[in-house]
Amino acid sequence: MSDLQPNPRxxxxxxxxxxxxxxxxxxNALAFSMANDLYPLLRYHQALVLAQQGEGFQLLCISGLAKPTEDSPYLIWLQRAARWIGQHVTTPQPCWLAREALEPPEEIAEGWQEWWPNGLWCVPLHDREGQRLGLLLFLLDAEPAAPLPELLGGLWQTWAYCWAALTRQHRLLRWRPSRRxxxxxxxxxxxxxxxPVRQSVLAPAEVVSLQAQNISSPIDGVIASIEVRPNQEVQAGTLLLTLDETTLRNRAEVLSKEVAVADAELLSASQGAFDNPQSKSELTLLNGRAKQRRAELAAVQAQLKRTQVVAPRAGVAVFSDPNDWLGKPVATGERIMQLADPAxxxxxIQLPVADAIALEPGAQVTLFLTAYPLTPLQGEVLETSYQAKPGDDAVVSYRLLASIEGQPAHARLGLHGTAKLYGERVLLGYYLLRRPLASLRAWSGW
Structure with missing residues (x-):
C-alpha cells in the first residue's frame, strides 16, 4: 500500500x-510559471504555452527563453504546427502524441524531426464554459508514468482557472472584431x-405679433416722458409718449413776435403809400415777409401738436425699459416702440447662414419656449428674408416669420426659445455630412 502513496515532497x-x-x-507571468516550474518533475526538452486565437494560436512563452525572436524559422514553423496539433486535440483531457503514431503533413514532419523529440505531451486548458483557452506542450522522450498525470490534474485546473480570470477582463476591454x-x-x-430622414435645423426664435405697427418719432426732438409701461395694453387714442416742447415753444414765441413786427411794418407802409411812392413800392415785399412769418409760425405750431404721440389703434406697447428712452434725442422716423396685437x-426666427437649409413657405416649425419647454408651439413658415443681415448678437442670419397654430395661452409676446425648422427629406449620409462638406469646400476651395 505504501508504494501507491504519493511522495509528500x-x-x-x-x-x-x-x-x-x-x-x-x-x-505573461502565469505563462512563464507554466513553462518553467514543472521542469524538476518532467525533465522535458522544452515547454510551450500557446493561447487560442480563433483557429490559430499565439505563443506566450517558451521554457528557458525570456523573449523569443518572432521571425526565427522555428517560430514560423511552430505557428503551422500548433494549428495542426490544435485540430487533432479534440478532448479536454491531456493526451500523448507520438511521432510514429501520427501522419503529419510533410512540412510539419520535417520540422518535428529537426526540432522536436519523438513524443509530445499536450495539455489543453478550458474555462468553465468549456471554451479552450490554449495548449500546454511538453516535449518529452516518453509518456509520463503513473501516477504523475493523475496528480497533475489539479494543477491543470488551477492554471485554467487563473488563465480565465486574467483574460476575462482583457477580453472585455480589448475586444477586436473579426474581418467578417x-x-x-x-x-x-x-x-x-x-x-431617408427629414432635414431639420435649430435656430433662436421669439414670439412676436403678426400684426404689429411701429411707433416712431414724428419729428426730431428729445423724449420727455413715456406714458405707458412695457407690454401694457392700450386703446386707440391713448397717449404713448411726449417729446420735449421747450425748443418749439421758444421758437413759436419768437415767431409770434416776428409776425407782429411784420404786420406793423406792413400797416405802416400801407398808410404811407398814399403820399410816399417809396412806401408803395415796399408793400409787396413787406406783405410777402408777413406771410412767411405766419407760415413759419404755423409750421412750429403744427410740430407742437405732434409732440404728443397717441396709439393709432388698440394693442400692446412693446419696447424696452422706459429709462433707456428718457432724455434720448431721436430723429424723425426712428422707431421707439411697437404696437402689437396679442391675439x-x-x-x-433668426436662422444663421452657417445652419441654413432649403426652406419654402409652408415648411413646418416647432418652437420650444424656454419658459414652457414641455408645451411646444407648432406653425408654418410664412415668409423668409432674401438677404442675410447681422443681428443683435453680430451673427449673420436670415429672418423668418412663421405662424402659430391655434391660440395657445402661453404664446405671450416677447418669449424666447429655440425653433426647429423642418425641410425636405434627404439621405442620412447627406444630413450628417452636409456641414463637414461645406466647411471642407470653404477651406479648400474645391
Whole structure:
C-alpha cells in the first residue's frame, strides 16, 4: 500500500505551483510559471504555452527563453504546427502524441524531426464554459508514468482557472472584431446612410405679433416722458409718449413776435403809400415777409401738436425699459416702440447662414419656449428674408416669420426659445455630412 502513496515532497511541490499560479498578476507571468516550474518533475526538452486565437494560436512563452525572436524559422514553423496539433486535440483531457503514431503533413514532419523529440505531451486548458483557452506542450522522450498525470490534474485546473480570470477582463476591454464583423458593420453603416430622414435645423426664435405697427418719432426732438409701461395694453387714442416742447415753444414765441413786427411794418407802409411812392413800392415785399412769418409760425405750431404721440389703434406697447428712452434725442422716423396685437401671435426666427437649409413657405416649425419647454408651439413658415443681415448678437442670419397654430395661452409676446425648422427629406449620409462638406469646400476651395 505504501508504494501507491504519493511522495509528500511531490505534493508539497504541486501545492507551491498552485500558489504561484494564484499569485500571478498577469497572463505573461502565469505563462512563464507554466513553462518553467514543472521542469524538476518532467525533465522535458522544452515547454510551450500557446493561447487560442480563433483557429490559430499565439505563443506566450517558451521554457528557458525570456523573449523569443518572432521571425526565427522555428517560430514560423511552430505557428503551422500548433494549428495542426490544435485540430487533432479534440478532448479536454491531456493526451500523448507520438511521432510514429501520427501522419503529419510533410512540412510539419520535417520540422518535428529537426526540432522536436519523438513524443509530445499536450495539455489543453478550458474555462468553465468549456471554451479552450490554449495548449500546454511538453516535449518529452516518453509518456509520463503513473501516477504523475493523475496528480497533475489539479494543477491543470488551477492554471485554467487563473488563465480565465486574467483574460476575462482583457477580453472585455480589448475586444477586436473579426474581418467578417468589420465588413458586416461597414455594410450596415452604408445602408443606414441611405435611409431617408427629414432635414431639420435649430435656430433662436421669439414670439412676436403678426400684426404689429411701429411707433416712431414724428419729428426730431428729445423724449420727455413715456406714458405707458412695457407690454401694457392700450386703446386707440391713448397717449404713448411726449417729446420735449421747450425748443418749439421758444421758437413759436419768437415767431409770434416776428409776425407782429411784420404786420406793423406792413400797416405802416400801407398808410404811407398814399403820399410816399417809396412806401408803395415796399408793400409787396413787406406783405410777402408777413406771410412767411405766419407760415413759419404755423409750421412750429403744427410740430407742437405732434409732440404728443397717441396709439393709432388698440394693442400692446412693446419696447424696452422706459429709462433707456428718457432724455434720448431721436430723429424723425426712428422707431421707439411697437404696437402689437396679442391675439395674432407669430414666430420671428433668426436662422444663421452657417445652419441654413432649403426652406419654402409652408415648411413646418416647432418652437420650444424656454419658459414652457414641455408645451411646444407648432406653425408654418410664412415668409423668409432674401438677404442675410447681422443681428443683435453680430451673427449673420436670415429672418423668418412663421405662424402659430391655434391660440395657445402661453404664446405671450416677447418669449424666447429655440425653433426647429423642418425641410425636405434627404439621405442620412447627406444630413450628417452636409456641414463637414461645406466647411471642407470653404477651406479648400474645391
Amino acid at each position: 511531490l505534493l508539497l511541490s504541486l501545492a507551491n505551483l498552485r500558489d504561484r499560479a494564484l499569485a500571478a498578476d498577469s497572463l 464583423q468589420v465588413l458586416l458593420g461597414l455594410g450596415l453603416a452604408a445602408l443606414l446612410l441611405l435611409v 395674432v401671435p407669430a414666430m420671428r
